[in-house]
Amino acid sequence: MQKTILITGVTGSIGGATAHELAKGGHHLVLLARNQQKLEALKADIIAKTNNTSIDILTADLSHIASIKKVAQEVKQKYNRLDALVNIAAIFRANRELSKDGLEMMFATNHMGPFVLTNELLDLLKQSKPARIVTVAAPSTTKLNFDDLQGEKKYSSMYSFGGSKMMNLMTNYTLAKKLEGTNITTNTFHPGLVKSDLVKEMKGPLKLIVNMMSTKPDKAAHSLSELVTSEKYNGVSGKFFDFKQKEKKSSAYSHDQAMQEKLWNLSTELSNK
Numbered sequence: 001m002q003k004t005i006l007i008t009g010v011t012g013s014i015g016g017a018t019a020h021e022l023a024k025g026g027h028h029l030v031l032l033a034r035n036q037q038k039l040e041a042l043k044a045d046i047i048a049k050t051n052n053t054s055i056d057i058l059t060a061d062l063s064h065i066a067s068i069k070k071v072a073q074e075v076k077q078k079y080n081r082l083d084a085l086v087n088i089a090a091i092f093r094a095n096r097e098l099s100k101d102g103l104e105m106m107f108a109t110n111h112m113g114p115f116v117l118t119n120e121l122l123d124l125l126k127q128s129k130p131a132r133i134v135t136v137a138a139p140s141t142t143k144l145n146f147d148d149l150q151g152e153k154k155y156s157s158m159y160s161f162g163g164s165k166m167m168n169l170m171t172n173y174t175l176a177k178k179l180e181g182t183n184i185t186t187n188t189f190h191p192g193l194v195k196s197d198l199v200k201e202m203k204g205p206l207k208l209i210v211n212m213m214s215t216k217p218d219k220a221a222h223s224l225s226e227l228v229t230s231e232k233y234n235g236v237s238g239k240f241f242d243f244k245q246k247e248k249k250s251s252a253y254s255h256d257q258a259m260q261e262k263l264w265n266l267s268t269e270l271s272n273k
């Protein structure tokens with residue numbers, strides 16, 4: 001059955017490959033990114049390669065809460081159903097930057113982006129049940145420092161990136177509990193090391209190692225698409241899968257309910273400012 005699927009991060013490596021893969025399955029895709037030109041080129045490429053013309057594009061800055069709320073409003077006005085939301089967009093920044101909302105840029109884009117977009121689209125997803133949310137994360141073990149989440153006192157790019165991916169894991173666990181009994185499932189996905197521009201600002205030998213170990217996005221895109229559409233994941237929620245579609249155990253810290261709740265409450269507060 002054709003599903004309506006909204007995907008972020010489509011102008012990137014994993015997002016682009018996932019959009020192609022889902023388009024092959026004949027689904028109606030809503031591609032969301034911040035760059036209109038890149039989006040139009042991607043749409044043309046997908047149509048040329050898959051013959052699927054059911055492709056819409058939307059622009060928004062996922063580091064800016066007002067922009068996310070605006071595009072979510074647009075989605076709710078345009079579509080009467082949304083079967084799946086796939087949160088892929090993220091960044092890595094070597095130096096501390098602030099978003100338009102005054103938040104550290106990785107916190108804003110990688111955590112608040114999917115947090116706000118998902119919450120804004122929950123009613124539409126509920127209306128379309130069964131529906132799925134999948135967020136691309138990583139097996140982060142970073143412990144959150146709630147006294148300095150914005151890196152004001154001390155900034156470390158690796159800490160902020162790892163922290164944002166920990167937040168993806170924690171948010172997923174909290175949301176899965178909140179969505180129990182609704183027939184909306186939510187899971188996280190680790191793509192493995194994939195060649196992309198994500199680490200272009202990473203410095204030194206680490207960047208070299210990451211690049212050497214990275215592979216093409218095809219396998220990750222295939223597994224991610226399965227997680228979004230395959231019947232074998234009906235009713236599966238609150239889990240973390242890797243690029244081989246194996247369920248993984250994330251760190252004990254990511255399951256700390258007090259920390260999860262603290263993060264959820266803080267994020268809700270920030271998104272309502």
Ligand SMILES: NC(=O)c1ccc[n+]([C@@H]2O[C@H](COP(=O)([O-])OP(=O)(O)OC[C@H]3O[C@@H](n4cnc5c(N)ncnc54)[C@H](OP(=O)(O)O)[C@@H]3O)[C@@H](O)[C@H]2O)c1
Nearest residue numbers: 009011012013014061062063088089090193194196197198
């Ligand atoms: N690559 C890996 O090895 C790896 C490993 C673990 C996890 N991941 C995760 O996989 C996901 C995709 O990463 P990738 O490797 O495909 O990275 P990528 O190629 O750099 O793609 C990132 C995407 O996010 C978009 N984006 C960034 N900031 C945005 C904003 N403010 N508003 C809207 N869109 C924005 C980018 O748009 P522009 O084209 O406009 O920049 C791009 O489409 C991320 O969540 C990442 O954390 C990747």
